[in-house]
Amino acid sequence: QVQVVESGGGLVEPGGSLRLSCAASGFTFSRTPMSWVRQVPGKEREWVSAISDQAKATRYADSVKGRFTISRDNDNNMLYLQMNRVNPTDTGVYYCVKGYTDAAIRNYGRDYWGSGTLVTVAA
Numbered sequence: 307q308v309q310v311v312e313s314g315g316g317l318v319e320p321g322g323s324l325r326l327s328c329a330a331s332g333f334t335f336s337r338t339p340m341s342w343v344r345q346v347p348g349k350e351r352e353w354v355s356a357i358s359d360q361a362k363a364t365r366y367a368d369s370v371k372g373r374f375t376i377s378r379d380n381d382n383n384m385l386y387l388q389m390n391r392v393n394p395t396d397t398g399v400y401y402c403v404k405g406y407t408d409a410a411i412r413n414y415g416r417d418y419w420g421s422g423t424l425v426t427v428a429a
Contacts, residue, residue, distance in 0.1 A: 311328065311420050311421075312402050314326040316424075321391055326386065326423055328342075328420075329383065336359060340402065354367050354387070370396070393427060
């Protein structure tokens with residue numbers, strides 16, 4: 307059974323930092339590219355960042371480039387997102403999902419998605 311469990315969210319002031327974690331199980335994590343996406347109620351889901359299966363390639367949305375860093379630990383089936391210099395537009399529920407591109411993310415479907423972790427950026 308595929309399972310992903312996100313954690314690390316919370317309330318952070320603008321300019322602060324937060325590190326999100328995702329524990330994955332039920333699939334061959336080390337052979338699966340992964341992404342972080344975020345959702346704000348009333349808005350479309352926004353892809354944030356992706357990392358290849360062996361972490362040799364990463365990509366970021368323009369809105370987070372230079373501020374966020376995606377990483378993974380294949381030995382422990384963990385995915386991370388280091389968020390620095392956050393701002394209110396980073397507020398949302400962050401999900402850890404399979405896939406490197408939007409098309410790949412859609413192909414995997416949403417049945418396995420976790421509950422996400424809520425990040426709130428406010429003074």
